[in-house]
Amino acid sequence: MKNKQKNQRRRSAPLWGMLLFFILVAIDQLTKLFADVYFTANGAPEKITVVEGWLWLRITYNRGISYGLGANSSPILKILVIAATAVMMAGLLVLFFKLDNNRRPIKTALVFVVAGGVGNLIDRVYYRVWDTATKPFGVRDMVDLSKFGFAVCNFADFFITAGAVMLVLSLLFFDKDAAFPLGKYKKLAKDAEEAEEAEAAGAVETKRKAEREETNG
DSSP, rough: OHHHHHHHHHHHHHHHHHHHHHHHHHHHHHHHHHHHHHHTTTOOOOOEEEEETTTTEEEEEEEESGGGGTTOHHHHHHHHHHHHHHHHHHHHHHHHHOOOTTTTHHHHHHHHHHHHHHHHHHHHTTTTOOOSSSHHHHEEEEOGOOOOTEEEEOOOHHHHHHHHHHHHHHHSSSSOOOOOOOTTHHHHHHHHHHHHHHHHHHHHHHHHHHHHHHHOO
16 A cells, blocks of 8 residues: 555656746746737836836846846857756756655756746747847846846846755755754754665675675675
């Protein structure tokens, strides 16, 4: 029964991860589409004030990376950045499937990072940021946080940031291999340590047994 339940959890892990991934990418793309259509319509305001003096909504197109860095780089460099991002997202995806299901905080963090990376990757490829002959389109940003020292952001950026924060917290507190495990993760860490000690003791005993058999033989 326990093995059956364990196998069911293993099968369900990729499902919730993929569902969360598609939801996050959909949120990112829909908010970008809404901002793109709304702020480029005839008679649309340049920006909308959300919090006076602190937060605004407007549309910008970033053909570079963070803060528009590399916006005027060569097409080859931009293509290399896109390729490197795709490889990195694929690597994180492989890591997601390789991790044990009891490491859900880290797996959730990976889903947020990958969803954010893919969301911005879609814009870079769709708008061909490497092609200087196209209109000045790029990654669509709409949340102006310049008052806080940030650039104009989008939800993909928020997902990446949230995932990075969750990953740090998981590695510090919420994982069996965390530096300072809390709650149930302290028990998981202890169980993992005991399992490693038992495995090491078993390996030593097996080695001794083989040596005795070799001596007697």
